[in-house]
Structure formats: structure tokens, C-alpha cells
Amino acid sequence: xxxxxxxxxxxxFFYAILLQFLLFGLYFAxxxxxxxxxxxxxxxxxxxxLTVVWLLLASGLCLKRFVTLQGKRPKFFxxxxxxxxxxxxxxxxxxxxxxxxxxxxxxxxxxxxxxxQGETNLxxxxxxxxxxxxxxxxxxxxxxxxxxxxxxxxLARKYRxxxxxxxxxxxxxxxxxxxxxxxxxxxxxxxxxSPKRGELLEFGGTLLFMLMFLNPWNRRSFQLEQNPHHHxxxxxxxxxxxxxxxxxxxxxxxxxxxxxxxxxxxNS
Numbered sequence: 001x002x003x004x005x006x007x008x009x010x011x012x013f014f015y016a017i018l019l020q021f022l023l024f025g026l027y028f029a030x031x032x033x034x035x036x037x038x039x040x041x042x043x044x045x046x047x048x049x050l051t052v053v054w055l056l057l058a059s060g061l062c063l064k065r066f067v068t069l070q071g072k073r074p075k076f077f078x079x080x081x082x083x084x085x086x087x088x089x090x091x092x093x094x095x096x097x098x099x100x101x102x103x104x105x106x107x108x109x110x111x112x113x114x115x116x117q118g119e120t121n122l123x124x125x126x127x128x129x130x131x132x133x134x135x136x137x138x139x140x141x142x143x144x145x146x147x148x149x150x151x152x153x154x155l156a157r158k159y160r161x162x163x164x165x166x167x168x169x170x171x172x173x174x175x176x177x178x179x180x181x182x183x184x185x186x187x188x189x190x191x192x193x194s195p196k197r198g199e200l201l202e203f204g205g206t207l208l209f210m211l212m213f214l215n216p217w218n219r220r221s222f223q224l225e226q227n228p229h230h231h232x233x234x235x236x237x238x239x240x241x242x243x244x245x246x247x248x249x250x251x252x253x254x255x256x257x258x259x260x261x262x263x264x265x266x267n268s
Contacts (some may be wrong), residue, residue, distance in 0.1 A: 005176055005177045005180065006177070007177055008215060010211075010214070010215075011177070011211055011215065014207060014210075014211060015181060017207070018181070018185065018203075018204050018207055018208075019184075021047065021200065021203060021204075022185065022188040022189070022200060022204065023188070024040070025040055025041070025192060025197075025200050026188060026191065026192055028040050029192045029193055029194040029197070030193065033193070033194060036194055036196070037194055037196050041194075041196050041197075041199035041200065043101070044096070044101055044102070047199055047200065047203050048095060048096070048199065048203075049096075050203060050207075051095055051199075051202050051203045051206050051207075052092045052095050052096055054203075054206040054207045054209075054210045055088045055089070055091045055092035055095065055206050055210075056088070056089070056092050057210050058084075058088045058206075058209060058210040058213050058214075059084075059085045059086075059088035059089045059092070060085075061210075061213055061214060062081045062082070062084045062085035062088070062213065063081075063082075063085050065081050065222050066078055066081040066082055066085070068224065069081075069222070069224070072224060072225070073170075074168075076168065076169075077167075077168065077169075077170045078170075080169050080170035080171075081170055084170070084213070091206070093121075094121045094122060094123050095202070097119040097120050097121045098120055098121065100119060100120045100121075101119075105120070107119055107120050108120070111125075114126055114127075116131055116133075145182075145205070148174070149174050149178070149179045149182055150179065152166070152171070152173065153173050153174060153179075153217065156173055156218075166218065167218070167221055170221070170222075172212055172213050172216030172217075172218065172219075172222070173216050173217040173218045174212040174216065174217065175212075175215070175216070175217045178208055178211060178212050181208055182204075182205070182208050185201065185204040185205065185208065186201070188200075189201045189204070
């Protein structure tokens with residue numbers, strides 16, 4: 001099945017935002033590394049808060065579908081929408097340490113002792129001298145994203161049982177253009193020399209996942225069914241055109257020409 005690489009207007013708008021942040025970040029990281037790390041990707045800065053916005057938008061989208069599709073989809077399908085919504089909320093809460101810095105709340109003794117930044121979150125916890133962020137949210141998450149973007153869409157398109165599982169678990173499948181933009185994101189972040197380049201990867205990754213959930217390849221699974229009467233009406237109105245295709249429709253020009261070609265009467 002062919003991929004459609006032409007983005008919608010909404011996708012093009014967000015792609016432009018993503019590329020601007022990536023290119024400006026790349027420029028500042030090469031020309032003024034201190035500005036990049038202390039201003040551009042600083043904690044509680046614009047990049048971090050936009051990351052939270054993308055996650056909250058994706059969560060709200062799942063909740064909206066949960067409400068809209070009540071009685072139209074199986075209960076397990078609806079439950080998975082709630083699971084995805086909760087996952088996005090969890091990601092947003094982790095990103096801002098659950099509002100700790102915003103509310104000026106001190107961390108408990110446990111997080112002060114076991115968190116690399118002394119903050120109230122899980123992704124910066126240190127276990128046996130290793131950060132969970134690198135073990136789970138780094139390598140493991142990267143493998144899962146690769147499987148989701150590259151392997152799952154291919155298998156779902158080729159094998160019906162895989163597609164049935166995708167539909168059952170309410171999994172939105174990324175489109176080809178989403179995968180291409182994710183590869184662009186990864187490459188532009190990789191050539192960034194700053195050790196804080198991961199902030200841009202989180203920013204772009206959450207934005208692209210929001211677009212994948214907004215406009216997936218299997219979008220009809222998350223929409224209400226179309227009105228069948230509208231389809232029948234449109235099919236009925238195509239009657240003359242269908243007759244023409246079948247050869248039952250005689251062009252008017254031929255009819256007039258047959259009338260004008262009557263045998264001439266003799267005057268003798």
C-alpha cells in the first residue's frame with residue numbers, strides 16, 4: 001500500500017513549528033552553546049512547556065474520542081482510549097515534575113536521596129547508580145518507538161490478524177509522512193552537539209505523536225460511521241453516468257445526426 005506523503009494543512013503548520021525549533025536549536029548549539037543550554041532548552045522554558053502542551057492535547061483528543069464513541073465501539077476499545085489519555089497525562093506530569101517547581105514545593109527525602117535532580121519525578125530516579133531515564137525512557141522507549149513507527153504499520157497492512165489486534169487495542173497507526181518526519185527529527189537532533197539535545201527530541205517526539213493520534217492511517221476507526229442514506233443518495237444520482245459507462249446512453253449529437261440523414265425524396 002502506497003504512503004501519502006502530502007501533509008494536511010494542520011500537519012504542515014506543526015511541521016513548520018518543529019523544523020524552526022530544530023534548526024534554530026542547531027544554530028545556537030553550534031554558535032552559542034551557553035545560550036542554547038541556559039535559555040533555549042532551559043527547565044520550565046518554552047520548549048519544555050510546549051512539550052507539555054502537545055501531551056495534554058493528545059490526552060484531550062483521546063478523552064474526546066472516548067466520549068464521542070460511547071455505544072459505538074466495544075468497551076475494551078474505549079478503555080484503551082482512557083489508557084492512552086492517562087499515559088499522555090503521566091508524561092506531561094513527569095515533564096514538569098508534577099508542578100513542583102511551579103508551586104515551589106520541596107521534594108520528599110526519598111526523591112532528594114534517589115533522584116538525580118532532587119525532583120519529584122520518576123524518570124530521573126537513580127537505581128544502583130543508573131538513571132531510569134537512560135534505561136527505560138532512553139533505550140527502551142527508542143526501541144518501542146521504532147517498532148511502532150516502522151514495524152507495526154507494515155505488519156498491520158500485510159496481515160489481517162495484526163490489523164484486528166490494532167483495531168481491538170485502539171492503536172492509531174502512523175502515516176508514512178509521520179515516519180519520515182520522525183526520521184528527520186532524529187537526524188537533526190543527532191547532529192546537535194549539546195548534551196541537552198534530548199529536550200528537542202522530547203519536544204519533537206511528543207508533537208509528532210500528537211499528530212499521529214490526530215490523523216492516523218486508520219482514522220476511520222476513531223470516527224463515527226457515515227450516514228448510509230447519504231451514500232445511497234449519491235449512488236442513485238449517478239444513474240445516468242453509470243448508464244453511459246455501460247453503453248446504454250446514446251449521445252444527443254448522434255441522435256440529431258440520424259434525424260438529419262433521412263433519405264432524399266425524388267422530385268421526378
